[in-house]
Amino acid sequence: MALTEVLIDQATRDNLGEQLAEVAGSLWAHHCQTCGKPxxxxxxALLVNDIGRFAFAALHHPTCKQARWNNRDVIWFNWHAFSTWTAFTSVMPFRYGDKIEQWPMFLLNPSLEAIALKRDDERRTWHPRFDTRFFTAGMAPPGGRFSRHIPLPGVKAVLSHDSITVRVQADFVDEYQIEAHLDVLERADDLQGVYFVVTHALNPARFTVEEFLAMMKAGRMLIGWASIG
Ligand SMILES: [Zn+2]
Structure with missing residues (x-):
């Protein structure tokens, strides 16, 4: 979200500084993280619960929670209880060696309204961070070596006649299933897998190719090959 679309208090502005735009840009207004309603x-309102080295930023109705930076009376809660995941499948052009190939992609934003932050003690800044389970499953930012010949150890894809399911195996199994067009399903079947991309920086329900490429370049996604299995 743009900064102007969110209520943010001064303490949060001071604590996040230059990272504020990235944190707000990693949040999307769907459901209130207090009452669960749209x-x-x-x-x-942006509420950040600061528990020391980590913090959790989430969106709430201003009538449910005040916009503030909370490091005093943090109550531990299941911060995924009301968060919404959204996904999108498509065939996208990826560079492979010196060729551009059309590869099937499954893009996931695992929690639209909430994100974890990690404190960088040296620079005294906070950065959005991906849930550990995606790293446990073998995912990494683009720029590293990712290839469909190196399948992720902890992520599998399952195809049906009209949908793709991605299973992320970390401490427990998470499943994400969405409908997919025939061209995506056929390409996924040909190659026996899909590129699995996780990001908080895009809303998979609406984004442009330019925004996707910009976020990929900025390293604000994790990527890997989910083989069928
Ligand atoms: Zn609410």
């Missing part, structure tokens, strides 16, 4: 058109 956030609607009223600007949501």
């Amino acid at each position: 956030l609607g058109d009223v600007p949501p």
Whole structure:
């Protein structure tokens, strides 16, 4: 979300500094993280629960939670209880060696309204961070070596006649299933897998190819090959 679309208090602005835009840009207003109801058109309140080296930023109705940086009376709660995941499948052009190939992609934003932050003690800054389970499953930012010949050890894809399911195996199994067009399903069947991309920086329900490429270049996604299995 753009900074102007979110209610943010001064302490949060001070603590996040230059990272504020990236944190706000990793949050999407769908459901209130207090009551679980749709956030609607009223600007949501950004509440950050700071527990030391980590913090959890989430969107709430301003009537449910005040916009603030909370490091005093943090109550531990299941911060995934009301968060929404969204996914999108497509055939996307990827560079492979010196060729451009059309590869099937499964793009996932695992929690639209909430994100974990990690403190960089040296620079005294906070950065959005991906859930550990995606690293446990073998995912890494683009730029490293990723190839469909190196399948992720902890992620599998399952095809049906009209959908793709991705299973992420870490401490427990998470399943994400969405409908897919025939061209994606056929390409996934040909290659026996899909590129699995996880990001908080895009809303998979609406984004442009330019935004996707910009976020890929900025390293704000994790990627890997999910083989069928
Ligand atoms: Zn609410």
